[in-house]
Amino acid sequence: MKKMFTWRIFISFGLFISFFMLLISGVILYLGPSGRGPGAIVWLIIGLTKPEWQNQHIIFGFIFSLFALFHLFAINWKAFFSYLQSKTKEGLKSPVELICIIVFSLIFGIGTYYKLQPFSGILDFGKNISKLWDGKKQQQPGGPERPGVILKEPGNPR
16 A cells, blocks of 8 residues: 655655745846845845745745755665765775865855855856846935035025
8 A cells, every 4th residue: 555645755845846946036036136225126026025035045945954954864864874884984085075075165165255256256247137127226315416415594595
């Protein structure tokens, strides 16, 4: 008799759907207008505003993390710990993969923090696309073309 509910399938679909939502919301937030400053516009993409897309991104990121932890430690813990035991018994004689991913992570983290290329280029590209949405912002009263506006008291000609 076939099971009515399988956790492995549930978690796999959950990982896929939450990753897909992270991907979509991430692209929309990356390419969408900034929504900051005096000339900020309120925008809707697929019926959601920027704060609503940010909320979706945060929640699906949280759900993705929970599904990933459940996938690793509840469903595949035997395979995961067996792999760790075999590697620790070998004494990590060939830690190439571990060293590579640590180096890549450090390069990505440090490069992003110090705004080095290509990381700064990727971030600047997203900011520039966001600025295109803003267009030419309307000048606010008292802006650069009206510096030093002086208000006069009623009845005083000066």
